[in-house]
C-alpha cells in the first residue's frame with residue numbers, strides 16, 4: 630500500500646513511499662544477521678579505517694556480510710563536492726547516514742568510518758535508524774598519538790598553516806558523551822586492531838545482530 634510521505638530533507642514533495650513484499654526481515658533471514666550501522670568516530674589518524682577493515686575481516690571470517698563507508702573514500706565520489714566547512718561536514722554525515730540506513734535495510738552490517746566531529750550530526754544519523762541498530766564506536770585516541778602517527782602528513786601541514794580548519798588543530802571535535810562502545814588508546818598503550826574489532830564483534834553478538 631503506497632502512503633504519502635514528506636521527505637525529511639524537505640526538497641521533495643508529493644512523493645509516495647512504495648512498499649514491497651520482500652523487505653528487511655526476508656533479507657536478514659537470507660543473511661542470518663540483523664542489518665545495523667556501526668558508526669566509528671574519532672580524530673584523523675585515530676585508527677577508524679584500520680578498525681573498520683579489521684572488523685569487516687573478522688565478521689567475514691564468521692560468514693557475515695558487511696560494507697564499509699569510509700569518509701576519505703566517499704569524498705572521492707559521492708561526497709566529492711563537499712568541503713570541510715561545518716555545513717559541508719554536516720551534509721557529508723547526513724548523506725552517509727542515509728546510505729548507511731539503506732545498507733542496514735538491505736540486511737548488511739554497515740561499517741561507517743568518518744571523523745564526524747559534531748554530536749548533532751551523529752545523532753541525526755542515529756535518529757534515522759531505530760535506536761538499537763545504530764552502534765556508535767568512539768576511538769578515544771589523544772591528539773598527540775594521532776599527530777605522532779600522521780600517516781598522510783596532514784597534521785604537519787595543518788601545524789604549518791597549510792591546511793586550515795583541520796580537526797583537532799583548528800577545527801573542533803566533539804567526543805561522544807553517550808555511545809555504545811568506547812575504545813581507549815594511550816601513547817604506547819594501544820590494543821591491536823584485531824582486539825578492537827573483537828570488542829565490537831562481542832557487542833554485536835551479545836545484542837543479537839549476528840543471528841537472524
Ligand SMILES: Nc1ncnc2c1ncn2[C@@H]1O[C@H](COP(=O)(O)OS(=O)(=O)O)[C@@H](OP(=O)(O)O)[C@H]1O
Nearest residue numbers: 673674700701713718721743744745746794795796
Ligand atoms: N580539514 C580537514 N579536517 C579533517 N580531515 C581532513 C581535512 N582535510 C582533509 N582531511 C582528510 O579527510 C578525512 C576526513 O574525512 P571525513 O569525511 O571523515 O570528515 S568529516 O566526517 O566530514 O569531518 C580525514 O581522513 P582520516 O585521516 O581517515 O580521518 C583526513 O585525512
Ligand SMILES: Nc1ncnc2c1ncn2[C@@H]1O[C@H](COP(=O)(O)OP(=O)(O)O)[C@@H](O)[C@H]1O
Nearest residue numbers: 673674675676677678679778780819820821822
Ligand atoms: N590499533 C592500532 N595500533 C597501532 N597503530 C594503529 C592502530 N590503528 C591504526 N593504527 C595506525 O594509525 C595510523 C592511522 O590509522 P587509520 O586507520 O588511517 O586512521 P583514520 O582512518 O582514523 O585516519 C595508520 O598508520 C595505522 O596503521
